[in-house]
Amino acid sequence: xxxxxxxxxxxxxxxxxxxxxxxxxxxxxxxxxxxxxxxxxxxxxxxxxxxxxxxxxxxxxxxxxxxxxxxxxxxxxxxxxxxxxxxxxxxxxxxxxxxxxxxxxxxxxxxxxxxxxxxxxxxxxxxxxxxxxxxxxxxxxxxxxxxxxxxxxxxxxxxxxxxxxxxxxxxxxxxxxxxxxxxxxxxxxxxxxxxxxxxxxxxxxxxxxxxxxxxxxxxxxxxxxxxxxxxxxxxxxxxxxxxxxxxxxxxxxxxxxxxxxxxxxxxxxxxxxxxxxxxxxxxxxxxxxxxxxxxxxxxxxxxxxxxxxxxxxxxxxxxxxxxxxxxxxxxxxxxxxxxxxxxxxxxxxxxxxxxxxxxxxxxxxxxxxxxxxxxxxxxxxxxxxxxxxxxxxxxxxxxxxxxxxxxxxxxxxxxxxxxxxxxxxxxxxxxxxxxxxxxxxxxxxxxxxxxxxxxxxxxxxxxxxxxxxxxxxxxxxxxxxxxxxxxxxxxxxxxxxxxxxxxxxxxxx
Numbered sequence: 001x002x003x004x005x006x007x008x009x010x011x012x013x014x015x016x017x018x019x020x021x022x023x024x025x026x027x028x029x030x031x032x033x034x035x036x037x038x039x040x041x042x043x044x045x046x047x048x049x050x051x052x053x054x055x056x057x058x059x060x061x062x063x064x065x066x067x068x069x070x071x072x073x074x075x076x077x078x079x080x081x082x083x084x085x086x087x088x089x090x091x092x093x094x095x096x097x098x099x100x101x102x103x104x105x106x107x108x109x110x111x112x113x114x115x116x117x118x119x120x121x122x123x124x125x126x127x128x129x130x131x132x133x134x135x136x137x138x139x140x141x142x143x144x145x146x147x148x149x150x151x152x153x154x155x156x157x158x159x160x161x162x163x164x165x166x167x168x169x170x171x172x173x174x175x176x177x178x179x180x181x182x183x184x185x186x187x188x189x190x191x192x193x194x195x196x197x198x199x200x201x202x203x204x205x206x207x208x209x210x211x212x213x214x215x216x217x218x219x220x221x222x223x224x225x226x227x228x229x230x231x232x233x234x235x236x237x238x239x240x241x242x243x244x245x246x247x248x249x250x251x252x253x254x255x256x257x258x259x260x261x262x263x264x265x266x267x268x269x270x271x272x273x274x275x276x277x278x279x280x281x282x283x284x285x286x287x288x289x290x291x292x293x294x295x296x297x298x299x300x301x302x303x304x305x306x307x308x309x310x311x312x313x314x315x316x317x318x319x320x321x322x323x324x325x326x327x328x329x330x331x332x333x334x335x336x337x338x339x340x341x342x343x344x345x346x347x348x349x350x351x352x353x354x355x356x357x358x359x360x361x362x363x364x365x366x367x368x369x370x371x372x373x374x375x376x377x378x379x380x381x382x383x384x385x386x387x388x389x390x391x392x393x394x395x396x397x398x399x400x401x402x403x404x405x406x407x408x409x410x411x412x413x414x415x416x417x418x419x420x421x422x423x424x425x426x427x428x429x430x431x432x433x434x435x436x437x438x439x440x441x442x443x444x445x446x447x448x449x450x451x452x453x454x455x456x457x458x459x460x461x462x463x464x465x466x467x468x469x470x471x472x473x474x475x476x477x478x479x480x481x482x483x484x485x486x487x488x489x490x491x492x493x494x495x496x497x498x499x500x501x502x503x504x505x506x507x508x509x
Contacts, residue, residue, distance in 0.1 A: 036167075036209050039142070043071050043163030044315040047140045048209040050185040052200075053174040053227050053265070057132050061171060062185070063089045063102075063140060064207035065125040071163075072108065072123065073147035074116035081110040084145040086160075089127045091136040091169065099136060100129040105145065119313060120216075124188070124206055126198060133173035139166050174227060181288060181299040182225040186211045190221040190269050201225055201267025212340060213274050214306040220272045224299060226288055228261055236260040237292040242270055245283045247342070252277060259288065277305045279344040304341030310370060311344040319343060321388060322373050325397045326473050354473055369472045372397045382497040391500040392463075395487055395508065399469030402487075407461040460490040461498065 036048040045067035052060045065087070074081040085108060090101035108123045110116035125142070147161040174180045188206040196204035205223040213220045228235060238259040244252045259268065270286075281304050289296040306312050311319065320336060327335065335346055352358070354365040376393030377386050387393045396402075465485035485505060489498035500509045 036211055037140070037165040038316045039140075039163035039165040041163040042147075042161035043067065043142055043144060044317065045071065045142055045163050045165075046209040047165050047167060048186070048207065048211065049138055049167055049169055050183045050207075051169070051171050052182045052225055053180065054130055057173075058130055059133055059171045059174070061091065061100075061129050061131055061136075061138070061169065062207075063127045063129070063138065064185075064209045065140060065142065066122050066188075066207070066209040067125075067142065067163075068119045069110055069115060069121045069123065070117055070119045071144075072116075073144055073161075074110050074113075075146050076113075081113060081116040083108045083110070083116075083123075085123075085125070086141075086143040086145055087125050087127060088139075088141040088143075089129060090139050091129060091131055092139070094135055099131045099134075102127045102129050122188075124198075124209075126207065131171055133171050136169040136171060137166055138169050139164065174229070178228070178230050178293075179288065179290060179295045179297045180227040180229070181286065181297045182227070184284060184286060184299050184301045185223045186301070186303055187221040187223055187269075188217065190223060190271070201265065203267050203269055205269070210340075211301070211303040212306055212312070213303065214279070214341075215309060215312050218273075218275055220274050220303070221269060222272075222284065222286075223267065223269045224286060226259070226261055226266050226268055226297075228264060228266075235290065235292075237290055239289050239291055240268065240270075241285075241287045241289070242272075243285045244272070244277070245285065247281050252282065274305060279305050279307050279311075279341055279348065281305075281339045281341045302339070304339050306341055306344050308344050308347070311340060311347070316340070318386075321386070322370070324388075325394060326369055326475075328475060365472050368400075369397070372400065372472075380498075382495065385497070390497070391509075392489055392498050395463065395500070398471060399465060399485065400471070402463035403466045404464040405461060406464075407459065409459050458491045458494050459498075460488060460501075463487045463489070 036046050039045045039047070045065050047063065047065045050062045050064070052062060054060045069083075072083040072085065074083045076082075084105065086103065086105050088101070088103045091099045093099050104127070106125060110118075110121065115121055141162060141164045144161045148159065185205060186208045188208045190203055190205045192202060193199060193204045194202060198204050198206050200223075203223060205221070208217070226238070236258075238261055240257045240259050241254070242257070243254045246252055253272065257270070259266075281302055283300055283302050285298065285300040287296055287298045310322075314322070319340070320332070323332065323335065331350070335343055338346055351363050351366040355363045356365055357363075373388050376388040376390070376396050380387035380390045380393040380396070382390060388397060463486070467483065467485075469485055486503065487500060487505075487508070488502040490501045491498050492501075503509050
């Protein structure tokens, strides 16, 4: 089933212990292991790993993944839309030995063809493996069994679209302490129950592998387990303290709640209203203290707050790609080093500096930039390449809409960097430095052509700007080489992929 973000609404309460070694406090702000992780490859998904105590020298590593419906190929079957995914998890220790692995095939469903393509609907996958305490590298892989890779070789080799991520895991040792806490698990929703796909310790916790809250999830639910390894007696003298601290070290929230523990292991959950928190990265710290013995245990983890639809609705890669032509190299390096919440905060300051009318509500520079990105994606995309990353998309985003576009269908091949026009019956070409050669002579000039391919019999178009164009943010003080900017694009392979083969601006090709 798909979990739509808009479907999650929870009461603002704190739930105490329900049922049934001090795991040292988690590392500091900048030292936490690399979770959650974002995948690379054909499928974009997020993965997070949560460590729970299972017994002496034995932990359960819960691996949670979330991916949106638009990353999956659904096939209609008996009126339903079904996706088939292979979900693989492996843990390799420091000696490069596989400590544990898990593989399963799961079916996911969408209620309609529209929902099957909707990025707002989320699929949640979960796997659990048991390992001894220690340090591991976890590899998480998702294959779409309904979708082959698009290359001819991959098709014949039956290779499927795949996403993969590796995450460093430090599986804590719980056994030597009297009181301990598991990792904090961030949830999309939580409810008290003794059944359900994601049930444990009396709760069903639907994981939030991105650890991201804000515009689509305005309340934050978390789950953790408390372990009292002193003999399994009733303990009603526990006090839980919750605190949220921002990147600058300022405490944004603090609260206490009494707990009663029954037995060795008990589950606990808390819900927080995060509406007052600005975009950014935060640390949640949970401390459970035994008021009678003064023993205590602490667990802490980072999470992000995101309030912009632009930040929430895009993958990590897309957020970076959107800014390729508006950022300097230094800004891009800084941006990539931030979490998604910190990226949004960075963008607020960035666009504020570019706002041509700061006294008004709208930021025209930001609106125009993202309008150009959206237009390029819609009109210039090719198989496997989003429109904003094509040559036409790049020019459109950097210089704005051209003042004139002329489209042609040529029986000639374009020869880049020729100084003269060769052959006969040459059409009136506005670009003096682009040669045209009769197609029957193609074999003699193949080494001169862009990429070694000819474009005779293929479409081409010219874009003209009456002046220097209209950059949202000029990144260079360079004087244009011509009073009119001109660009020529050719569909060299005949597949709709128009490549820039000539421009009055040499740096563009």
